[in-house]
Amino acid sequence: MTTSLQAKGVPSHKTQAFVQLHLHRLAPFADSGVYACRSGDWVHLWFWENRKVREICEKHGLDISNMQFAPESVCFPKRKDGAVLIQCQQGVEAQLWHQGLLVDSAWWPERVSDDEWQTWRPSSAAVTGARAQIASWPEQVPAHVQLAESGLNDPTYRLAEPWGRNLLGVQWWHALKNFRGDVLAVVAVVVLASYGAYLGAQWWSLESQLKVTDQEIDSLSAKVEPINTARSKAMSLQQWTTKLAALRSRDEVRELLKNLRPLLQKQDAALREFEYQDGEVRLMLVPVNTELNIVGVTQDLESMKLLNSIRLLPDSDARLMKISAKIAPKVVKPESSANGAPETKTPVTPSALASPKTAEQKKTGQMDSSVIPRSGKREKGE
Numbered sequence: 001m002t003t004s005l006q007a008k009g010v011p012s013h014k015t016q017a018f019v020q021l022h023l024h025r026l027a028p029f030a031d032s033g034v035y036a037c038r039s040g041d042w043v044h045l046w047f048w049e050n051r052k053v054r055e056i057c058e059k060h061g062l063d064i065s066n067m068q069f070a071p072e073s074v075c076f077p078k079r080k081d082g083a084v085l086i087q088c089q090q091g092v093e094a095q096l097w098h099q100g101l102l103v104d105s106a107w108w109p110e111r112v113s114d115d116e117w118q119t120w121r122p123s124s125a126a127v128t129g130a131r132a133q134i135a136s137w138p139e140q141v142p143a144h145v146q147l148a149e150s151g152l153n154d155p156t157y158r159l160a161e162p163w164g165r166n167l168l169g170v171q172w173w174h175a176l177k178n179f180r181g182d183v184l185a186v187v188a189v190v191v192l193a194s195y196g197a198y199l200g201a202q203w204w205s206l207e208s209q210l211k212v213t214d215q216e217i218d219s220l221s222a223k224v225e226p227i228n229t230a231r232s233k234a235m236s237l238q239q240w241t242t243k244l245a246a247l248r249s250r251d252e253v254r255e256l257l258k259n260l261r262p263l264l265q266k267q268d269a270a271l272r273e274f275e276y277q278d279g280e281v282r283l284m285l286v287p288v289n290t291e292l293n294i295v296g297v298t299q300d301l302e303s304m305k306l307l308n309s310i311r312l313l314p315d316s317d318a319r320l321m322k323i324s325a326k327i328a329p330k331v332v333k334p335e336s337s338a339n340g341a342p343e344t345k346t347p348v349t350p351s352a353l354a355s356p357k358t359a360e361q362k363k364t365g366q367m368d369s370s371v372i373p374r375s376g377k378r379e380k381g382e
Helices: 012-026 050-059 114-128 130-134 155-160 172-176 181-248 251-267 294-303 350-354 359-371
Strands: 002-006 032-039 042-049 082-087 092-098 101-108 269-277 280-287 307-313 321-327
Touching: 002 012, 002 101, 012 032, 012 042, 032 050, 042 050, 042 101, 101 114, 251 269, 251 280, 251 294, 251 321, 294 307, 294 321
Parallel strands: none
Antiparallel strands: 002 042, 032 042, 082 092, 092 101, 269 280, 280 321, 307 321
8 A cells, every 4th residue: 555645844864754653544554565766745654464475474584673665666766757567576657757756656456458548547646636736647548558668677777776765664773683793793893903004003193193292392491591590699689789779778798898998909909709698798808919918907907997897718729718607786876965055074083094994894805805816916716
């Protein structure tokens, strides 16, 4: 049994759902087999009774679950336009084509006569309805086409490439179980080999990119190294500049440097290093032409009255002179009294001038002589 459904406006991917919606209404048997294919705006349906098909399969020892069925109508070659009567293995089928699309079909168990054709044609036109507006059956009986006339007796040609695909055919997981084990093994090996080749290509590409990146990093490092060296020197100079700028704000340091200038010119010496921290000064003096007069330099420094606790620091180079000293605190002169009264002077008698020093005065004098060595020689162990 054949019938058709109009699927105008139904997208192609929704055709199967559209057919499933109408199957229960159109199926003529309790257990119906169906073959559905779309041709333009129409879906053609072929129905058969599965009970008879099972009987035939059991009679010939065939497994119906592993078989696919197709009507002869979709195995005949497509036509462009016109009507044709095809002699099937059983009966005769009439097909009406328009612009490469099957418009209508009918089947008779025997060859149809002119009178039967004229009787059937009006009723068929009434049934087709909208399809009759596209193309209609001719008044005269179309010419019969035998199987041998178009090479249709070749079953391979007829069944291998049907012009209409079954929309309700076997799903892919049903077809997969029909594959043999060795075929599945070969397919699995090919898939794994392809995936392994893909991973290998990706790994090789990443290795190449990594190598190029390493080369670029080395090139950039070589270009940046002089910049880093210059930056380190600049940072060092900036630190010294910061220290010198901080020293300029201290009056005692400026006064000390001012008084050192004539002393250095007198002793024919130069100041190589100068360091000041927490009130302690460290000097490194070098001779300009001859050797330094250590004794003379020490005496001149002691006479400046800006330094105390002067010590000579040991050094491996005998030509250098390293000195450590502390800057003396600035003496603030006492201010006059608030009422402006003159200060009274205590008269000093000659006897007081000639009196011997007290024990406290002697002790103070001994401490002063121990702080500043008058000899100017390097102390042992320093």
